Amino acid sequence: xxxxxxxALTEAQxxxxxxxxxxxxxxxxxxxxxxxxxxxxxxxxxELLRRTAVHGESNSVLIVGPRGSGKTMLLGCxxxxxxxxxxxxxxxxxxELNGLxxxxxxxxxxxxxxxLHLENVVGxxxxxxxxxxxxxxxxxxxxxxxxxSRPVLFxxxxxDLFAHHKNQTLLYNLLDVSQSAQTPVxxxxxxxxxxxxELLEKRVKSRFSHRQIHLxxxxxxxxxxxxxxxxxxxxxxxxxxxxxxxxxxxVTKLCEEKSVEEILKxxxxxxxxxxxxxxxxxxxxxxxxxxxxxLCEADLLEASRLISADSKANVLHGLSILELCLIxxxxxxxxxxxxxxxxxxxxxxxxxxxxxxxxxxxxxxxxPVVMKAFEHLLQLELVRxxxxxxxxxxxEYQLMRLMLEHGQVxxxxxRYPQCPTDVKQWALSAFG
Amino acid sequence: TPRHATPSIPSRSxxxxxxxxxLEEARxxxxxxxxxxxxxxxxxxxQDIYNFVESKxxxxxxxxxxxxxxxxxxxxATVHEVIRSLQQSAExxxxxxxxxxxxxxxxxxxxxxxxxxxxxxxTDQKATPDHAAALxxxxxxxxxxxxxxxxxxxDELDLLWTRKQNVMYNLFDWPTRRNARLVVLTIANTMDxxxxxxxxxxxxxxGLTRMSFQPYTFKQLQQIITxxxxxxxxxxxxxxxxxxxxxxALSGDAxxxxxxxxxxxxxxxxxxxxxxxxxxxxMSHVMExxxxxxxxSYIAAIRCASVQEQLFLRAVIAEFRRLGLEExxxxxxFVQHQALCRVEGLQPVSVSEGLAVCQRLGSCRLLLxxxxxxxxxxxxxxxxxxxxxxxxxxxD
Numbered sequence: 001x002x003x004x005x006x007x008a009l010t011e012a013q014x015x016x017x018x019x020x021x022x023x024x025x026x027x028x029x030x031x032x033x034x035x036x037x038x039x040x041x042x043x044x045x046x047e048l049l050r051r052t053a054v055h056g057e058s059n060s061v062l063i064v065g066p067r068g069s070g071k072t073m074l075l076g077c078x079x080x081x082x083x084x085x086x087x088x089x090x091x092x093x094x095x096e097l098n099g100l101x102x103x104x105x106x107x108x109x110x111x112x113x114x115x116l117h118l119e120n121v122v123g124x125x126x127x128x129x130x131x132x133x134x135x136x137x138x139x140x141x142x143x144x145x146x147x148x149s150r151p152v153l154f155x156x157x158x159x160d161l162f163a164h165h166k167n168q169t170l171l172y173n174l175l176d177v178s179q180s181a182q183t184p185v186x187x188x189x190x191x192x193x194x195x196x197x198e199l200l201e202k203r204v205k206s207r208f209s210h211r212q213i214h215l216x217x218x219x220x221x222x223x224x225x226x227x228x229x230x231x232x233x234x235x236x237x238x239x240x241x242x243x244x245x246x247x248x249x250x251v252t253k254l255c256e257e258k259s260v261e262e263i264l265k266x267x268x269x270x271x272x273x274x275x276x277x278x279x280x281x282x283x284x285x286x287x288x289x290x291x292x293x294x295l296c297e298a299d300l301l302e303a304s305r306l307i308s309a310d311s312k313a314n315v316l317h318g319l320s321i322l323e324l325c326l327i328x329x330x331x332x333x334x335x336x337x338x339x340x341x342x343x344x345x346x347x348x349x350x351x352x353x354x355x356x357x358x359x360x361x362x363x364x365x366x367x368p369v370v371m372k373a374f375e376h377l378l379q380l381e382l383v384r385x386x387x388x389x390x391x392x393x394x395x396e397y398q399l400m401r402l403m404l405e406h407g408q409v410x411x412x413x414x415r416y417p418q419c420p421t422d423v424k425q426w427a428l429s430a431f432g
Numbered sequence: 433t434p435r436h437a438t439p440s441i442p443s444r445s446x447x448x449x450x451x452x453x454x455l456e457e458a459r460x461x462x463x464x465x466x467x468x469x470x471x472x473x474x475x476x477x478x479q480d481i482y483n484f485v486e487s488k489x490x491x492x493x494x495x496x497x498x499x500x501x502x503x504x505x506x507x508x509a510t511v512h513e514v515i516r517s518l519q520q521s522a523e524x525x526x527x528x529x530x531x532x533x534x535x536x537x538x539x540x541x542x543x544x545x546x547x548x549x550x551x552x553x554x555t556d557q558k559a560t561p562d563h564a565a566a567l568x569x570x571x572x573x574x575x576x577x578x579x580x581x582x583x584x585x586x587d588e589l590d591l592l593w594t595r596k597q598n599v600m601y602n603l604f605d606w607p608t609r610r611n612a613r614l615v616v617l618t619i620a621n622t623m624d625x626x627x628x629x630x631x632x633x634x635x636x637x638x639g640l641t642r643m644s645f646q647p648y649t650f651k652q653l654q655q656i657i658t659x660x661x662x663x664x665x666x667x668x669x670x671x672x673x674x675x676x677x678x679x680x681a682l683s684g685d686a687x688x689x690x691x692x693x694x695x696x697x698x699x700x701x702x703x704x705x706x707x708x709x710x711x712x713x714x715m716s717h718v719m720e721x722x723x724x725x726x727x728x729s730y731i732a733a734i735r736c737a738s739v740q741e742q743l744f745l746r747a748v749i750a751e752f753r754r755l756g757l758e759e760x761x762x763x764x765x766f767v768q769h770q771a772l773c774r775v776e777g778l779q780p781v782s783v784s785e786g787l788a789v790c791q792r793l794g795s796c797r798l799l800l801x802x803x804x805x806x807x808x809x810x811x812x813x814x815x816x817x818x819x820x821x822x823x824x825x826x827x828d
Contacts, residue, residue: 054449067795118439137439150443179464195815207503218735266779269740270785308784310784404808
């Protein structure tokens with residue numbers, strides 16, 4: 001008994017250890033040892049930053065790529081390698097800004113001053129007005145020179161948001177410093193907008209060096225599967241080699257499975273970015289437990305089902321029969337009048353016709369009840385008013401639109417638990 | 433701000449490394465920040481500004497000058513050079529001494545900060561904008577014997593615009609006072625700025641002394657690079673010519689030209705290790721650099737998009753063709769998208785997935801979208817021309 005118990009405990013520890021490791025990788029976006037498929041970009045960026053750090057050359061560069069394409073990851077890897085150089089370690093100042101946090105130049109300037117530890121910082125507070133801060137910072141940067149002062153790396157995440165600041169003062173000044181013989185700086189922007197240069201003012205644009213590093217992944221499906229395998233495999237330094245060997249073997253086998261390949265293909269077709277892949281794998285990995293300590297096909301199937309489920313179809317499954325009837329009525333109205341907006345009265349009439357024609361008394365509801373059901377649909381935003389202004393019109397006569405696709409309604413109806421046959425027939429019959 | 437804080441960036445433990453080889457040396461010289469002693473191709477403008485300022489300094493009068501030109505045509509650099517050489521002759525007592533102050537509209541948070549900065553640079557005292565304006569008014573208005581001439585450079589003039597235009601008015605009004613001895617040089621991008629944004633009394637005080645800097649021609653650009661390299665053999669002749677012709681055709685921006693050359697030296701350095709060429713920057717390197725900096729990335733983005741994203745773009749175009757409009761709602765496009773999926777033998781996507789695909793394309797601005805709260809009824813437009821999309825999709 002005690003022997004089995006201790007074995008089970010170690011099993012639990014192993015599984016939890018493996019899960020911690022994978023979770024770190026999948027949802028904490030742990031930096032990989034080397035970015036996959038970005039070798040040339042990695043080299044270019046590293047070389048550029050190395051020259052700023054070592055030679056004191058000022059540079060500016062934009063890293064552009066769709067969301068989830070690994071911009072921050074690339075930069076993180078480059079900075080990690082850069083900081084490991086002996087020459088660089090204590091000679092570089094790093095300032096990190098984010099367009100979502102530093103929403104205007106005032107805040108951004110305080111943050112820069114704070115991160116640079118300039119002299120007008122006392123403790124964690126920055127003193128002086130906005131104008132004084134700017135003057136102080138520019139003066140500080142101007143005093144420095146190429147060979148003797150420490151290079152500053154400015155990292156501007158969500159660069160496009162900085163372009164919306166008033167007059168683009170911050171960008172102008174940072175780029176101007178990078179174009180004049182002052183403290184060496186490197187301005188690194190990260191953005192997902194391809195048209196980011198068009199947002200810049202002419203004089204700001206002229207000062208930008210027009211270096212762009214694009215991160216478009218052109219990986220093939222085979223490479224994608226390799227990435228999946230690598231992401232799920234346990235590293236060689238896992239404490240229990242036997243367990244990790246088993247695990248890795250099962251992962252390799254899993255990736256060769258036909259149905260798994262289909263799921264991955266579907267995800268690959270939808271988007272190539274690794275972030276959505278990570279969320280899929282994370283759902284699969286979190287289903288691993290002590291009783292089933294290896295990843296199996298069913299886990300991935302379930303994860304894929306969860307991820308690709310249509311959100312509105314799920315909402316439809318939770319509606320009452322009456323609400324469903326109203327949706328069908330609206331669908332018929334849409335079909336008859338070719339997508340013209342409708343109001344509650346029309347829906348109610350359509351519904352009444354249905355009841356009179358075929359239904360038994362079970363669907364007979366008073367008008368207020370129907371109205372309540374309609375309002376519930378309104379709250380779920382399955383129907384929306386055409387003009388969202390203040391409603392001067394009575395609620396019955398306000399024009400509405402159905403926010404559902406034809407196919408969505410039909411599919412939901414097929415899957416609806418215990419749907420009465422007459423409702424189904426009504427939905428299928430064209431033109432009410 | 434603490435009273436006696438001196439703004440500075442900490443210094444590094446070891447000085448920066450000096451350039452090691454020819455290409456690195458070239459790169460240092462080609463950096464925009466390393467301004468040469470004499471600016472080539474701007475001799476005429478230099479002379480004009482020099483004469484203007486010199487005559488005012490010698491006569492002890494004041495005046496205004498308006499300098500315009502597109503970015504990167506050497507306006508600020510030329511003025512700085514004029515001041516530098518004037519200061520040299522002042523040191524040799526050829527002309528009277530003068531004071532030089534520089535302000536930049538982009539480097540202040542508010543137009544009224546101009547007063548504060550001018551006052552601080554003149555007398556090293558701090559004041560609020562209103563107080564500073566009053567002090568400056570007194571200084572320039574009142575007669576004072578043995579006053580030095582002040583040369584004031586105002587860069588990015590258009591940002592000093594306020595509703596009442598009192599900052600601009602003051603800047604141009606002070607030189608007209610009898611005792612001011614103030615020369616104001618203003619720089620902006622557009623030629624017709626005085627007519628466009630200034631009210632009459634401001635524009636009339638600015639006067640008619642104007643100068644415009646033309647964009648560089650390709651010969652001038654070539655000369656600029658050659659003079660910067662200063663007999664350093666790093667570039668092939670043809671390569672230089674290609675860069676300057678390309679840049680001159682587009683904008684005539686010297687900064688762009690230098691940046692491209694710098695990038696080309698980098699490319700050359702990386703490719704040099706593999707195949708041993710002449711060690712010079714050749715045509716191919718320059719072509720690559722030009723391609724990198726000028727070519728639009730939309731086509732590459734479309735080519736690297738996922739299958740569904742490409743299908744969605746095709747659906748958008750198909751719907752535009754059907755409607756004969758350049759705009760469609762998501763619902764309409766989605767119907768096309770599903771039809772295309774069936775044609776291609778792919779499993780049709782659900783609405784949620786379709787919307788996700790659409791949002792992804794919208795976030796990198798291949799499509800222009802309305803807010804996603806509109807859901808099925810959000811309107812979609814293309815941000816690229818249809819031809820570009822078709823070209824990108826067809827090429828593979």
